[in-house]
Amino acid sequence: MDVYSAFQAAFSLISTLDPQFLQIVALSLRVTLTAILLAAVIGLPLGAMLAIARFPGRSAVIVFVNGLMGLPPVVAGLVVFLVLSRSGPLGPLGWLFTPTAMIVAQTLLVLPIVIALTRGTIEELWNEYREHLTSLGLVGWRAIPTLLWDGRFALITGLLAGFGRASAEVGAVLIVGGNIAGYTRTMTTAIALETSKGDLPLALGLGMVLIALTLCINAAAYGASRIGARFAG
Amino acid sequence: MRDRVSILPLQVENIAFEASGKRLLDGVSFSLPKGGVTAVIGPNGAGKSLTLRICHGLIAPSEGLVRWQESASSAGLKRHSMVFQRPVMLRRSALANLMHALNAVGGADPAKRSADALDRFGLSALSGRPARLLSGGEQQRLAIARAWALDPEMLFLDEPSSQLDPGATRQIEEMIANLAREGMTILMATHDLAQARRLCQRVLFFHRGRIVEDAPAEHFWNRPETEEGRAFIAGDLLW
Numbered sequence: 248m249d250v251y252s253a254f255q256a257a258f259s260l261i262s263t264l265d266p267q268f269l270q271i272v273a274l275s276l277r278v279t280l281t282a283i284l285l286a287a288v289i290g291l292p293l294g295a296m297l298a299i300a301r302f303p304g305r306s307a308v309i310v311f312v313n314g315l316m317g318l319p320p321v322v323a324g325l326v327v328f329l330v331l332s333r334s335g336p337l338g339p340l341g342w343l344f345t346p347t348a349m350i351v352a353q354t355l356l357v358l359p360i361v362i363a364l365t366r367g368t369i370e371e372l373w374n375e376y377r378e379h380l381t382s383l384g385l386v387g388w389r390a391i392p393t394l395l396w397d398g399r400f401a402l403i404t405g406l407l408a409g410f411g412r413a414s415a416e417v418g419a420v421l422i423v424g425g426n427i428a429g430y431t432r433t434m435t436t437a438i439a440l441e442t443s444k445g446d447l448p449l450a451l452g453l454g455m456v457l458i459a460l461t462l463c464i465n466a467a468a469y470g471a472s473r474i475g476a477r478f479a480g
Numbered sequence: 481m482r483d484r485v486s487i488l489p490l491q492v493e494n495i496a497f498e499a500s501g502k503r504l505l506d507g508v509s510f511s512l513p514k515g516g517v518t519a520v521i522g523p524n525g526a527g528k529s530l531t532l533r534i535c536h537g538l539i540a541p542s543e544g545l546v547r548w549q550e551s552a553s554s555a556g557l558k559r560h561s562m563v564f565q566r567p568v569m570l571r572r573s574a575l576a577n578l579m580h581a582l583n584a585v586g587g588a589d590p591a592k593r594s595a596d597a598l599d600r601f602g603l604s605a606l607s608g609r610p611a612r613l614l615s616g617g618e619q620q621r622l623a624i625a626r627a628w629a630l631d632p633e634m635l636f637l638d639e640p641s642s643q644l645d646p647g648a649t650r651q652i653e654e655m656i657a658n659l660a661r662e663g664m665t666i667l668m669a670t671h672d673l674a675q676a677r678r679l680c681q682r683v684l685f686f687h688r689g690r691i692v693e694d695a696p697a698e699h700f701w702n703r704p705e706t707e708e709g710r711a712f713i714a715g716d717l718l719w
Contacts, residue, residue, distance in 0.1 A: 375568065376568055376570070378533075378538055378562075378564060378568065379564070379568035380584075381538050382536065382538060382558075382561060382562050383558070383581055383584040383585060384558075384584060384585060385584050393570070393580065393584075396572075397570055397571040397572070475571075477610070478571060478572075478610045478612075
């Protein structure tokens with residue numbers, strides 16, 4: 248099959264809303280969005296606490312978290328694989344090769360990004376707000392809701408960056424999900440598999456959806472920063 | 481308006497503050513009775529802002545005591561509040577800035593109180609505008625309105641108009657004078673000697689972390705008792 252007809256077939260997959268194709272896209276979105284949500288729930292408060300707390304070893308923690316931002320997805324996948332494998336500490340849960348395992352792996356990948364970006368944003372805000380909030384009696388954890396709300400636009404950009412990383416990665420979900428057709432096959436693992444099998448239309452179609460998704464994420468990030476600039480000055 | 485026990489007079493007893501081996505404040509004592517505007521003046525680095533922050537409780541002194549008549553952190557609204565040189569504006573609307581402060585201290589009916597405060601200082605038209613996009617003068621007026629909304633008995637002002645143009649400065653001074661007339665006790669650091677002359681009845685003159693003169697304003701302007709005081713008024717005391 249030549250490239251031209253592959254493109255044609257890819258477009259028809261998208262335009263006819265092929266069920267197998269849609270199923271893959273839907274699973275990818277479900278896994279990544281759930282991972283982002285979990286990472287936000289855990290990472291935003293943790294990042295904010297790291298921003299305002301002062302304790303021995305804080306710098307080491309910050310360097311460690313920043314370093315984890317570059318954690319290779321395959322390594323994250325390997326770690327989650329070991330933890331969830333039959334003989335691992337969480338083996339009895341039976342999560343390995345399920346979408347749940349993929350969510351865990353992607354959460355692990357995105358969490359350092361969310362924590363590190365939140366820490367940076369909130370620390371800057373805290374420096375600016377510290378005296379006013381202290382004057383109002385909002386110190387320690389009581390300052391966190393104000394800071395998170397006022398950093399909302401920058402934080403959304405951070406979450407979108409995490410979303411971009413999670414939706415584009417293939418190594419972690421491949422290792423812990425197993426790329427099982429109709430069950431744990433995501434856009435990225437399908438592209439890797441179908442390309443090596445020579446089924447270019449499906450790979451191309453999914454590739455186009457991924458690119459479109461990336462564009463949407465960037466548009467959303469740009470929009471958030473523009474709205475933020477209008478509001479925050 | 482208030483049927484509660486006054487927190488004043490404020491007693492500052494022999495406070496000192498040290499940071500990285502340098503003694504920035506040393507043996508500062510004064511008492512502030514209810515009412516009136518007191519100026520804290522002195523050259524840069526004399527300890528003016530630091531003193532205000534310690535009195536307001538933002539910074540703990542290394543030595544000495546800040547004593548209020550009644551526990552200043554007792555229930556209800558803030559008993560003393562502070563306005564900074566650079567107003568801290570949250571990334572929200574003007575109205576939301578006031579609501580946030582009132583919610584933080586647990587004020588009753590924050591929405592009404594906030595609207596009242598904007599109204600009182602002629603800021604109602606700015607209510608929905610993002611606070612950080614207001615002009616410098618508007619931001620500082622909003623900061624004062626926000627401090628007033630907390631219904632304090634005393635206000636600390638740290639060079640409230642040092643970054644503003646003459647028109648905005650005049651508006652700020654009018655606000656301060658009005659608050660003073662209504663019985664608000666004000667302790668205000670300023671660089672602007674003319675402003676201190678216009679507004680203040682008493683002067684605390686700081687030099688190198690100590691109070692060098694504590695005198696009624698008239699007395700200080702006309703007959704400063706120290707060499708430093710004379711030099712400062714003449715503009716010769718740079719450090």
